[in-house]
Amino acid sequence: MQSEAQGVFKYVILTPEIVLDMSVAALAGDRTAMAYRQAIESFLDCICTVRPTRQCLLCDGEFSSAALPGAFVALSAHREEAPQHIVMSALCDGCAVGADLNGRIMRKYRESMCPDLRVLYSVHPVHPVLQ
Numbered sequence: 001m002q003s004e005a006q007g008v009f010k011y012v013i014l015t016p017e018i019v020l021d022m023s024v025a026a027l028a029g030d031r032t033a034m035a036y037r038q039a040i041e042s043f044l045d046c047i048c049t050v051r052p053t054r055q056c057l058l059c060d061g062e063f064s065s066a067a068l069p070g071a072f073v074a075l076s077a078h079r080e081e082a083p084q085h086i087v088m089s090a091l092c093d094g095c096a097v098g099a100d101l102n103g104r105i106m107r108k109y110r111e112s113m114c115p116d117l118r119v120l121y122s123v124h125p126v127h128p129v130l131q
């Protein structure tokens with residue numbers, strides 16, 4: 001993904017509403033929606049089959065079939081086409097709501113991946129279907 005991105009990444013927050021719309025778009029053949037949907041399906045499969053299970057991107061909350069994510073965060077190379085590689089994370093219900101969600105996600109990415117990460121631009125809302 002590093003070479004694909006050439007240092008420029010994007011992330012999108014996928015709320016349940018967006019995931020539903022994205023699933024409809026994926027069924028209609030939208031390649032971007034299909035890529036995100038497949039990444040979500042893989043994430044959910046890991047929740048149910050892999051131990052230790054996955055944790056919330058922003059806290060120590062663990063997911064299970066009884067504690068599903070409140071939202072997903074998809075990180076990929078910044079490109080116009082459907083992303084080929086997606087790092088899918090998820091947020092627990094508590095972390096998916098509240099003030100400054102983008103700021104909290106950026107702080108987490110700075111702490112865990114890239115200390116000098118900066119925002120080039122922000123597009124909101126990322127709906128309908130992940131423009």
Ligand SMILES: [Zn+2]
Nearest residue numbers: 056059092095
């Ligand atoms: Zn959390």
